Amino acid sequence: xxxxxxxxxxxxxxxxxxxxxxxxxxxxxxxxxxxxxxxxxxxxxxxxxxxxxxxxxxxxxxxxxxxxxxxxxxxxxxxxxxxxxxxxxxxxxxxxxxxxxxxxxxxxxxxxxxxxxxxxxxxxxxxxxxxxxxxxxxxxxxxxxxxxxxxxxxxxxxxxxxxxxxxxxxxxxxxxxxxxxxxxxxxxxxxxxxxxxxxxxxxxxxxxxxxxxxxxxxxxxxxxxxxxxxxxxxxxxxxxxxxxxxxxxxxxxxxxxxxxxxxxxxxxxxxxxxxxxxxxxxxxxxxxxxxxxxxxxxxxxxxxxxxxxxxxxxxxxxxxxxxxxxxxxxxxxxxxxxxxxxxxxxxxxxxxxxxxxxxxxxxxxxxxxxxxxxxxxxxxxxxxxxxxxxxxxxxxxxxxxxxxxxxxxxxxxxxxxxxxxxxxxxxxxxxxxxxxxxxxxxxxxxxxxxxxxxxxxxxxxxxxxxxxxxxxxxxxxxxxxxxxxxxxxxxxxxxxxxxxxxxxxxxxxxxxxxxxxxxxxxxxxxxxxxxxxxxxxxxxxxxxxxxxxxxxxxxxxxxxxxxxxxxxxxxxxxxxxxxxxxxxxxxxxxxxxxxxxxxxxxxxxxxxxxxxxxxxxxxxxxxxxxxxxxxxxxxxxxxxxxxxxxxxxxxxxxx
Amino acid sequence: xxxxxxxxxxxxxxxxxxxxxxxxxxxxxxxxxxxxxxxxxxxxxxxxxxxxxxxxxxxxxxxxxxxxxxxxxxxxxxxxxxxxxxxxxxxxxxxxxxxxxxx
Numbered sequence: 001x002x003x004x005x006x007x008x009x010x011x012x013x014x015x016x017x018x019x020x021x022x023x024x025x026x027x028x029x030x031x032x033x034x035x036x037x038x039x040x041x042x043x044x045x046x047x048x049x050x051x052x053x054x055x056x057x058x059x060x061x062x063x064x065x066x067x068x069x070x071x072x073x074x075x076x077x078x079x080x081x082x083x084x085x086x087x088x089x090x091x092x093x094x095x096x097x098x099x100x101x102x103x104x105x106x107x108x109x110x111x112x113x114x115x116x117x118x119x120x121x122x123x124x125x126x127x128x129x130x131x132x133x134x135x136x137x138x139x140x141x142x143x144x145x146x147x148x149x150x151x152x153x154x155x156x157x158x159x160x161x162x163x164x165x166x167x168x169x170x171x172x173x174x175x176x177x178x179x180x181x182x183x184x185x186x187x188x189x190x191x192x193x194x195x196x197x198x199x200x201x202x203x204x205x206x207x208x209x210x211x212x213x214x215x216x217x218x219x220x221x222x223x224x225x226x227x228x229x230x231x232x233x234x235x236x237x238x239x240x241x242x243x244x245x246x247x248x249x250x251x252x253x254x255x256x257x258x259x260x261x262x263x264x265x266x267x268x269x270x271x272x273x274x275x276x277x278x279x280x281x282x283x284x285x286x287x288x289x290x291x292x293x294x295x296x297x298x299x300x301x302x303x304x305x306x307x308x309x310x311x312x313x314x315x316x317x318x319x320x321x322x323x324x325x326x327x328x329x330x331x332x333x334x335x336x337x338x339x340x341x342x343x344x345x346x347x348x349x350x351x352x353x354x355x356x357x358x359x360x361x362x363x364x365x366x367x368x369x370x371x372x373x374x375x376x377x378x379x380x381x382x383x384x385x386x387x388x389x390x391x392x393x394x395x396x397x398x399x400x401x402x403x404x405x406x407x408x409x410x411x412x413x414x415x416x417x418x419x420x421x422x423x424x425x426x427x428x429x430x431x432x433x434x435x436x437x438x439x440x441x442x443x444x445x446x447x448x449x450x451x452x453x454x455x456x457x458x459x460x461x462x463x464x465x466x467x468x469x470x471x472x473x474x475x476x477x478x479x480x481x482x483x484x485x486x487x488x489x490x491x492x493x494x495x496x497x498x499x500x501x502x503x504x505x506x507x508x509x510x511x512x513x514x515x516x517x518x519x520x521x522x523x524x525x526x527x528x529x530x531x532x533x534x535x536x537x538x539x540x541x542x543x544x545x546x547x548x549x550x551x552x553x554x555x556x557x558x559x560x561x562x563x564x565x566x567x568x569x570x571x572x573x574x575x576x577x578x579x580x581x582x583x584x585x586x587x588x589x590x591x592x593x594x595x596x597x598x599x600x601x602x603x604x605x606x607x608x609x610x611x612x613x614x615x616x617x618x619x620x621x622x623x624x625x626x627x628x629x630x631x632x633x634x635x636x637x638x639x640x641x642x643x644x645x646x647x648x649x650x651x652x653x654x655x
Numbered sequence: 656x657x658x659x660x661x662x663x664x665x666x667x668x669x670x671x672x673x674x675x676x677x678x679x680x681x682x683x684x685x686x687x688x689x690x691x692x693x694x695x696x697x698x699x700x701x702x703x704x705x706x707x708x709x710x711x712x713x714x715x716x717x718x719x720x721x722x723x724x725x726x727x728x729x730x731x732x733x734x735x736x737x738x739x740x741x742x743x744x745x746x747x748x749x750x751x752x753x754x755x756x757x758x
């Protein structure tokens with residue numbers, strides 16, 4: 001019996017790697033620490049009532065943000081481990097298998113469990129407030145989305161200590177990921193973790209599209225919509241149409257692995273290239289899903305910190321929409337070397353270059369917005385300014401990669417690695433950080449320290465160029481992606497060493513952000529006005545942090561940049577409060593169901609990972625029961641009495 | 656939010672019929688694929704036809720295609736949907752013809 005358990009445990013838990021034992025200890029200590037602190041401070045009920053069961057978009061946004069920052073830490077540590085291994089030739093810091101697991105985890109986490117939730121954090125925090133709405137269209141579904149993301153990410157991260165991490169790259173190409181070559185449960189963790197959080201992403205896409213189309217304040221026509229909201233519309237359209245392709249690809253691969261099907265095997269009529277095709281039908285639009293909202297953030301930031309309305313609002317909207325459609329016609333450029341016909345490659349090459357045009361329009365519009373503006377170099381603006389040259393370079397190398405014949409030279413080399421890090425860090429991560437700094441006072445009621453933020457900014461930016469510029473050269477010198485070591489004869493040592501230094505500088509930059517947050521919690525400047533940046537859109541018209549119901553009176557919108565227009569007319573929501581009587585406010589009730597349902601999804605996913613079908617079935621049964629309970633729930637709304645609204649507004653000094 | 660105020664039939668007969676139809680269409684497609692009763696070309700054409708029917712079933716039985724009480728967003732939505740579907744299906748078929756060239 002004991003032998004039996006021991007042999008089970010030695011397969012179940014990841015063993016034999018000192019770094020993982022150290023992490024095991026750290027994880028256990030961290031969990032014990034959290035449990036102890038919550039019990040000691042008697043905060044369990046608070047955690048359940050205020051956070052886990054919440055359907056408030058602002059709190060869900062904060063939970064997304066915390067998760068995203070934690071995931072950024074994990075993905076960043078993975079990056080540093082890889083750069084440490086590659087700093088010098090013939091190192092044995094990581095073996096091949098371990099290196100494979102780390103680059104797989106790094107890629108998957110950074111795009112799916114860092115960039116996506118970070119965006120959803122900003123969607124949640126800013127969109128309803130910019131629209132003058134009291135919540136999203138489907139608050140319950142919003143909570144479901146978050147918890148599905150959370151448990152999907154948890155399942156994926158669990159592979160680190162239980163069962164073993166996936167090791168076939170974030171793209172997970174078959175036939176390598178088929179059972180014949182990849183027995184372990186690692187790949188299953190990848191498939192199920194992404195699948196579960198993908199359901200949440202899909203729901204978020206629908207939720208925010210409906211919110212923006214249906215929940216705008218009176219007078220806010222589509223052409224008066226803040227550009228961030230427009231970018232969310234574009235992003236949500238892509239989510240809705242692109243995610244099903246990923247769902248299908250992952251589901252078919254899972255059926256191959258758990259039910260011995262042959263969709264993507266080499267034999268029995270399977271075709272592995274079909275997975276690659278389906279993966280990129282999602283995969284390329286995915287990069288626009290993450291970068292378009294970043295464009296929206298830059299538009300808000302540029303306009304606010306230049307003190308001017310955005311230049312070329314209409315062309316901004318049109319180019320967002322063009323990108324959201326054309327982004328479906330470019331996916332094959334990820335596998336030009338597959339051997340498709342010249343016609344296919346030419347079509348997708350031209351489409352890939354075309355998409356640079358609307359992007360260029362946007363860059364010029366940002367520059368013209370700054371032209372003759374009174375620019376304030378606050379943190380969000382700094383990151384925006386850093387984005388423009390960085391993204392321009394990433395775009396130029398993207399055009400180089402889009403030239404199909406030339407791509408045969410660069411394909412899967414470090415040139416590609418440098419290119420997509422430049423667009424995804426320079427485009428997306430900079431935008432996310434700009435958005436975080438911009439909306440932080442609205443989320444928490446205090447600003448982040450500028451001085452520490454500048455240190456973070458410079459370390460991160462200089463580190464970025466030191467890290468990735470050498471990689472373009474390494475690509476030209478023949479270094480391919482995913483190699484875990486190289487010999488000194490290749491002549492790659494010096495560039496690799498420089499690149500690793502850059503990675504560490506970026507790591508220091510991240511630490512400065514952590515210090516900045518911790519320092520500002522205690523000493524950060526409190527935002528008492530609700531409008532610390534002299535903003536232009538409606539979220540700055542209310543108190544920071546926003547009260548539970550957001551707007552005591554729903555504002556009337558008469559112009560684009562609604563809050564700026566109100567200020568120009570000497571109007572404010574405080575005056576509206578004084579003029580008009582308070583009314584009861586209709587709000588959704590908190591619910592524990594989304595959390596419980598996501599736990600069942602997690603149980604089911606865990607069962608599928610280890611082929612324990614009784615557990616998988618049990619989990620799915622639980623999910624079904626949760627849905628039935630929800631369908632029969634007629635008591636999901638309540639009214640905040642007018643007196644309570646008045647009291648809250650009075651306490652905020654807004655009557 | 657105000658689901659309770661809308662009028663609901665006691666039994667969701669429309670949804671059940673839709674669900675039955677979509678399952679039927681799926682199983683016919685699987686049967687055609689698994690049985691090898693027909694050559695590849697005809698199977699492909701029939702499955703594409705079934706897919707179009709499936710879209711129609713989804714639109715009418717589940718996606719409230721005939722209901723509207725405001726600007727007709729779903730015309731735009733449908734247009735984008737059709738563009739994307741054609742792009743994905745036609746693009747995939749075109750890309751995957753590389754097999755015939757390789758062999």
